[in-house]
Amino acid sequence: MPGRLEQAGVLPGPAEISKTEPQPGGIGFTTRLEIACLANLFLGTPTRILMRVATFKAERFSVLERQTAGIDWELFLPEGLKDSKLTIQVTTRKSRLYHTDAVAERIRPQVLNRLKETTGGSNCDTGHSPQTLMVRAENDRFALSLDMSGSPLYKRGIKTRVIQAPLRETLGFAILKRLEFSRQDILMDPMCGSGTFALEAAMMQADAPPGIFRTFAFESWPSFKNNSFRHAKDKITDQVVTPPEAAIFASDLDQSAVTHLKETKSGHPVFSSIQVACENFFDITPPATSHGVVVLNPPYGKRLGNDMDINVFFREIGRKLAGDFKGYRACVIYPEKHLADALGLHLTPMPLFHGGLDLFAGIGKIA
Numbered sequence: 001m002p003g004r005l006e007q008a009g010v011l012p013g014p015a016e017i018s019k020t021e022p023q024p025g026g027i028g029f030t031t032r033l034e035i036a037c038l039a040n041l042f043l044g045t046p047t048r049i050l051m052r053v054a055t056f057k058a059e060r061f062s063v064l065e066r067q068t069a070g071i072d073w074e075l076f077l078p079e080g081l082k083d084s085k086l087t088i089q090v091t092t093r094k095s096r097l098y099h100t101d102a103v104a105e106r107i108r109p110q111v112l113n114r115l116k117e118t119t120g121g122s123n124c125d126t127g128h129s130p131q132t133l134m135v136r137a138e139n140d141r142f143a144l145s146l147d148m149s150g151s152p153l154y155k156r157g158i159k160t161r162v163i164q165a166p167l168r169e170t171l172g173f174a175i176l177k178r179l180e181f182s183r184q185d186i187l188m189d190p191m192c193g194s195g196t197f198a199l200e201a202a203m204m205q206a207d208a209p210p211g212i213f214r215t216f217a218f219e220s221w222p223s224f225k226n227n228s229f230r231h232a233k234d235k236i237t238d239q240v241v242t243p244p245e246a247a248i249f250a251s252d253l254d255q256s257a258v259t260h261l262k263e264t265k266s267g268h269p270v271f272s273s274i275q276v277a278c279e280n281f282f283d284i285t286p287p288a289t290s291h292g293v294v295v296l297n298p299p300y301g302k303r304l305g306n307d308m309d310i311n312v313f314f315r316e317i318g319r320k321l322a323g324d325f326k327g328y329r330a331c332v333i334y335p336e337k338h339l340a341d342a343l344g345l346h347l348t349p350m351p352l353f354h355g356g357l358d359l360f361a362g363i364g365k366i367a
């Protein structure tokens, strides 16, 4: 989390977050609810943040029902939450209660009945956002967690339309961090598509947190302290800085992608540093700078077109980068390991799991 905001008292010090540890598919940490809310706003790489509600052992449905009915759901789930707005996702492993649908069916009435009992039976729909309860059982131990985020955190609330094969914002953010992208740098995103890299980079340079333009599921929880969250958001808005001029260049061959990105960036002054053009990557002359970062997410598969050999395409990309982008820190995303040879840039491959595909992000400096 950025130091300036920590100094301004918006962010907690490290002592507020403890027991940070890698877990399968994520990272666990312990903190206050208020700070977990800020984590949703500030963290750029997670897909979602879950809040653990309870853990217990259950080998029989009666125990599962009793344990679930005893949880203070009224603290977290909104009064009047409709059945249709509660999703229960269950995974089980090596457990006697292994049938995921049956587990969900037993849990659901316990949660909804408890809400009705403790909130006076109101069932009016007050327009709350959908809520998701994640249930994981392993070796008969159950862990129940509520999804604080709502829609996945890579949905930043910025793009109004979806184009083909966009990169997830969380990956774009992680790659820019890995490239140590900063306010001193300029960014070239010459196959920009919907402009994920450019938009993330603009927010980074303006010190705007990744979640500033969206809402979260926790905002309709009764225990959520709206005033302090709003206060933190207002402070953050005061801290957002004017982005450096002419810092981010996004271009694409496809005129519709360019038009779309122009529309998106017009939505907020934070994106004013992005210059958008319809250009062929192979015709671009980048600015000579010792602070250059270039990111490329080229098409592959059927989007490359039938008559294009992928090896030739990546060899051409490698030649262009080696010829015109010397000294730039670079990331090229490629779908198969052997394409690193075609690129020929000696980039370090980082495995990338994206949209069900195993890709690679080649990271390094163009020598």
Ligand SMILES: C[S@@+](CC[C@H](N)C(=O)[O-])C[C@H]1O[C@@H](n2cnc3c(N)ncnc32)[C@H](O)[C@@H]1O
Binding pocket: 163, 164, 165, 166, 167, 168, 190, 191, 192, 193, 194, 195, 196, 197, 251, 252, 253, 254, 257, 279, 280, 281, 282, 297, 298, 299, 300
């Ligand atoms: C996988 S998409 C990029 C997606 C982008 N990272 C995003 O988040 O939306 C690849 C893009 O490369 C563009 N493209 C392909 N060949 C190009 C070229 N020679 N010059 C510029 N853009 C090109 C395509 O039009 C397409 O928008």
